[in-house]
Amino acid sequence: MTTRGTQGVELAVRCDDCGGTARRHLGQFVRGRELWWDAELSCPHCGAARCEHAGPEPAPEEVREALLMAHGPARLRPAGPSVDPVAAMRAFREEAGVSLGRARELLAEFRQLGLTGTAAEMAIRRLRLRDHGVPAEVVDGPGRAYRHVGPPELWNGGGPGGRLLRTPAEFATWVGERTAAELAEPFTFVVDLAGPLRLAPRRSEHVACAGGALVLSAGEIGFRREGGGWAAEEISNQSTGYCPDVASWPAVASALDRIGVSRPGGFTHEVVFRHCPGCERHNIVREGHFVCVFCDGDLPGHWNVDDGAP
Numbered sequence: 001m002t003t004r005g006t007q008g009v010e011l012a013v014r015c016d017d018c019g020g021t022a023r024r025h026l027g028q029f030v031r032g033r034e035l036w037w038d039a040e041l042s043c044p045h046c047g048a049a050r051c052e053h054a055g056p057e058p059a060p061e062e063v064r065e066a067l068l069m070a071h072g073p074a075r076l077r078p079a080g081p082s083v084d085p086v087a088a089m090r091a092f093r094e095e096a097g098v099s100l101g102r103a104r105e106l107l108a109e110f111r112q113l114g115l116t117g118t119a120a121e122m123a124i125r126r127l128r129l130r131d132h133g134v135p136a137e138v139v140d141g142p143g144r145a146y147r148h149v150g151p152p153e154l155w156n157g158g159g160p161g162g163r164l165l166r167t168p169a170e171f172a173t174w175v176g177e178r179t180a181a182e183l184a185e186p187f188t189f190v191v192d193l194a195g196p197l198r199l200a201p202r203r204s205e206h207v208a209c210a211g212g213a214l215v216l217s218a219g220e221i222g223f224r225r226e227g228g229g230w231a232a233e234e235i236s237n238q239s240t241g242y243c244p245d246v247a248s249w250p251a252v253a254s255a256l257d258r259i260g261v262s263r264p265g266g267f268t269h270e271v272v273f274r275h276c277p278g279c280e281r282h283n284i285v286r287e288g289h290f291v292c293v294f295c296d297g298d299l300p301g302h303w304n305v306d307d308g309a310p
């Protein structure tokens with residue numbers, strides 16, 4: 001449970017003064033009723049230290065992405081038995097640039113899935129809602145977020161091509177539209193930052209399925225009938241676009257639970273992605289052999305594909 005939402009991340013960057021490896025700290029926090037972000041650089045080699053930014057502006061996308069990738073999204077959901085829609089809309093409209101239409105969307109999301117964002121973004125929304133008498137709570141999401149690390153040409157810049165499935169009814173509609181031939185093959189999936197599954201035909205690029213957005217997991221999934229419903233049969237984290245860690249499973253599990261599809265207790269096929277520190281290429285580790293297939297260098301035991309540095 002996050003209250004003030006203060007969150008930071010440290011990234012390794014090149015020092016402009018000496019060329020050594022410096023640390024860049026990015027942070028976001030709530031001050032009064034304002035959402036601040038800051039950035040500081042410190043270099044252990046030449047002693048350079050400077051504040052690059054500190055102020056109450058919307059954080060740039062690279063800062064949001066770094067925080068979401070390091071800590072995962074937080075979710076803001078109603079804490080009371082019902083939500084006063086007029087009061088909640090007033091609270092949402094206190095945010096700069098939120099139109100009436102956008103406030104309506106936020107209200108619908110808040111009631112249905114909960115709102116998703118960085119811990120600080122959700123903390124300030126919780127405070128504004130509380131000011132208007134709407135109780136809400138911030139809960140942590142199921143883990144870190146992943147950004148696309150594959151070749152940029154795989155995505156043409158369009159919106160999400162994958163179908164968003166938020167409820168059992170939405171899944172029933174989607175599965176009812178599929179032919180037997182389609183259902184015989186696995187589908188491309190991503191787990192949206194807000195929690196639900198997005199599905200696209202097999203051989204769709206994950207980044208196109210997600211519309212270039214951050215995801216909580218990605219892979220391939222097959223379905224079969226089971227009793228009166230549906231079960232997820234094979235599920236892997238096979239996505240060379242996002243290279244998600246096997247630790248992203250809880251996000252997949254909760255996305256399937258949300259749509260009422262029964263599932264196994266973990267990925268049925270686990271893909272172990274690693275970044276080679278020697279030759280800088282991505283590897284898939286086979287049979288527990290943590291050695292780079294390109295340069296024979298050692299690969300680390302922990303997931304290291306993306307450190308979040310812009």
Ligand SMILES: [Zn+2]
Pocket residue numbers: 015016017018019020022043044045046047048
């Ligand atoms: Zn330096």
Ligand SMILES: [Zn+2]
Pocket residue numbers: 276277278279280281292293294295296297
């Ligand atoms: Zn290598």
